Amino acid sequence: MTTAGQSVIEAKGLGLTFRTADGPVHALKDVDLSVREGEFISFIGPSGCGKTTLLRVIADLERPTAGAISVNGMTPEAARQARAYGYVFQAAALYPWRTIERNVSLPLEIMGHDKAERKRRVEAGLELVGLAGFGRKFPWQLSGGMQQRASIARALAFDPQLLLMDEPFGALDEIVRDRLNEELLKLWWKTRKTVIFVTHSIPEAVFLSTRIVVMSPRPGRIHEIVDCNLGTERPLEIRETPRFLEIAHRVREGLRAGHSYD
Ligand SMILES: Nc1ncnc2c1ncn2[C@@H]1O[C@H](COP(=O)(O)OP(=O)(O)OP(=O)(O)O)[C@@H](O)[C@H]1O
Numbered sequence: 001m002t003t004a005g006q007s008v009i010e011a012k013g014l015g016l017t018f019r020t021a022d023g024p025v026h027a028l029k030d031v032d033l034s035v036r037e038g039e040f041i042s043f044i045g046p047s048g049c050g051k052t053t054l055l056r057v058i059a060d061l062e063r064p065t066a067g068a069i070s071v072n073g074m075t076p077e078a079a080r081q082a083r084a085y086g087y088v089f090q091a092a093a094l095y096p097w098r099t100i101e102r103n104v105s106l107p108l109e110i111m112g113h114d115k116a117e118r119k120r121r122v123e124a125g126l127e128l129v130g131l132a133g134f135g136r137k138f139p140w141q142l143s144g145g146m147q148q149r150a151s152i153a154r155a156l157a158f159d160p161q162l163l164l165m166d167e168p169f170g171a172l173d174e175i176v177r178d179r180l181n182e183e184l185l186k187l188w189w190k191t192r193k194t195v196i197f198v199t200h201s202i203p204e205a206v207f208l209s210t211r212i213v214v215m216s217p218r219p220g221r222i223h224e225i226v227d228c229n230l231g232t233e234r235p236l237e238i239r240e241t242p243r244f245l246e247i248a249h250r251v252r253e254g255l256r257a258g259h260s261y262d
Pocket of ligand 1: 049
């Protein structure tokens with residue numbers, strides 16, 4: 001698996017402490033992370049360990065209180081303004097009064113693309129996620145899995161190199177999730193995007209990733225980074241192979257060792 005691209009994310013000594021009425025909440029501490037172009041990185045860890053916070057720092061939706069981070073060699077703020085990334089939330093977060101194509105087209109409207117360009121990009125995006133022909137439907141007419149595919153198309157509408165995904169398939173049943181995992185892998189391989197993916201699921205992380213960042217809670221730190229060198233051909237059956245199970249075991253051990261039970 002290639003990891004030889006340009007640097008996309010460099011974090012050094014990153015920390016974030018939220019000031020709350022009940023005192024400080026140390027969400028992230030001493031996070032060092034380096035991600036290169038074309039990698040598929042998963043963040044995994046127990047609830048509250050700071051996975052979403054780390055993703056939000058990359059996206060400039062939170063500001064760190066310690067350390068330094070760059071995205072595409074810029075500050076997260078400059079990267080956000082340069083539209084370096086697309087962001088996919090756990091809930092599809094589509095506007096119910098807009099059709100699927102008008103949801104996908106929204107970021108392009110905000111960016112001021114003309115109608116013909118929007119149409120071209122929306123069609124290409126829907127095709128990419130297997131929703132060609134569904135553009136005129138409203139979100140409520142689509143299944144949960146299809147809605148999540150539409151939100152991936154929306155995140156990719158302006159063709160960012162970096163895709164940030166916060167538990168995008170967490171609310172879906174397992175069969176749909178399997179299918180979307182396979183489709184996401186194909187999409188990643190076809191587009192050569194860099195993906196950062198938050199999940200609670202060990203099999204999902206092992207199936208998708210080139211490296212898995214195992215986090216530990218209170219304060220959120222990187223406990224271990226596990227290489228996931230399963231190659232690029234990953235049929236679902238790979239999950240029963242000894243190599244897959246061995247990596248999953250390492251991740252589980254890492255989660256256990258990093259977990260404090262206080
Ligand atoms: N805006 C905020 N103000 C105060 N505390 C916050 C804020 N956002 C997150 N936290 C706290 O920071 C810690 C990390 O939260 P975060 O959502 O990043 O964890 P997570 O690993 O993504 O959890 P989950 O898996 O449940 O989504 C938690 O203790 C959370 O309560």
